[in-house]
Amino acid sequence: MTKVGYIYTGCLVSMVGNNPYATSEENTQELSINAEVYSLAARKLTVVQIRSPFIKNKSRSFCQLLISWMKTNGFGRVIILSSSHAYQRDDQQLLGTSFRYLLTPALQSTVGDLMQKLNWKEMEQMVTYPGISETEKRTVIPGGGITKILYNNSCSEEIPLAVLLKFCSEGDNVPDAYALVNHLNEWLQLVQNANGDGTVIFSKWKVPSSWRLLFGSGLPPALF
Template sequence: MFISSQNSPPSFRDFTLVMPAVAVGNVGQLAVDLLVSTLNMSRVGFIHTDCLIPMAGNNPYSTCKEDAEELHAPAEVYMAAELKLAVLQIRAPIIQKNSKKFRQLLVSWIKASGFSRAVVLSSSHAYQRDDQQLKGTPLRYLATQSLLKGSADALKELGWREMERVLPYPGLADANAEPRLYIPGGGITKGLYTDSCAEDLPLAVLLLFCSEGDNIPDAFALVNHLNDWLHLLDSPSQKQNKWKIPTSWSLLFGSGIPPALF
């Protein structure tokens, strides 16, 4: 359920929604951080649900001492009205038994809000790729038929690679086996995509094969990939230098080593 933080609820009709999947390396969430921070997006509300682990924290995008102590929730919505762009940032893990319920909540909200399209930023375990997925770029995409009606030409011009379907047991010949969509480590990515196909929702998934560790370079790669399509920055040729890192990233790997240890 969306709760507005403004006196009058914002209108998202014909907006593009970008959201992360809580997946390996948290790449989607880091990429969304870059969007919110760089585009100076305004918080307009949050998603109230029991599907996420409860948490609260300080402002991850603070720019001065005065706004650093603002309280922030597990799932918040930001907006850049001039770009007709909305972002849902998810900061807490999804409770496993409520995964389907959370997907249904998102699909219902996207449809009720009138978004023109939704984009899920996700990731998948690099070590579980099959032979065909080892070739070329580690970036992949998926798109529902509803989204392809208006964006097929644009995606074709970009030359992106669609996420390959793989056999249930790679390497074992089985005439009856059909390739399937497999996104290990992708959280709700596959389920949300499947639900969106069933609901005729215009949704795309952009994902990156990666491993756990320092995933900041992966976040830049994913958000640059998104920018190639949506052109959110004015100067695409300098996009690598224009993304603004939020203040919360200074503690991405915790604080320094306590001197008392030595």
């Protein structure tokens, strides 16, 4: 994919770094910032990547900015890849797959049946007041950042949006990233050289060069 722009906003903590997707010495020193936009015209695919946390009390403003951008550009479908704390699952979420999805009403009518065919599991609603009232329930995504805000706003703005998330634990989340993108590929078939269930062998995905130093550069040999 090609970087085509960035989102200029004061809602995110400022940051700048080297190109995380460098493939040669020529593009290693290209700079990247906190929110960038990538595109693959052949697939009519646009990706927004956010790399820094939100400034306090600015997350809702950023969501409104994204919603406005989605509506202005008229995206046919929006997909949020997210996660939720594995340790905050309730009893019903401990069973079966660790993946969940949510669809706005604008998208439910077109892909709802497909989700059933894929045997995907919709995000369960949790009791709002445990031990007091078992009838009132709501959607909760602990650790999901702005996912729920974007989902709720997209419902009210009639944006065709889907949330695809995985329950994750702290630590090395590289396997979770592979699993989530494989799960997405079952639906969108972005990578064609996949197995019958849509999964792709790890070696077939292009791993960002920046992942080599995900946990630092290792212990200095001089220590030994």
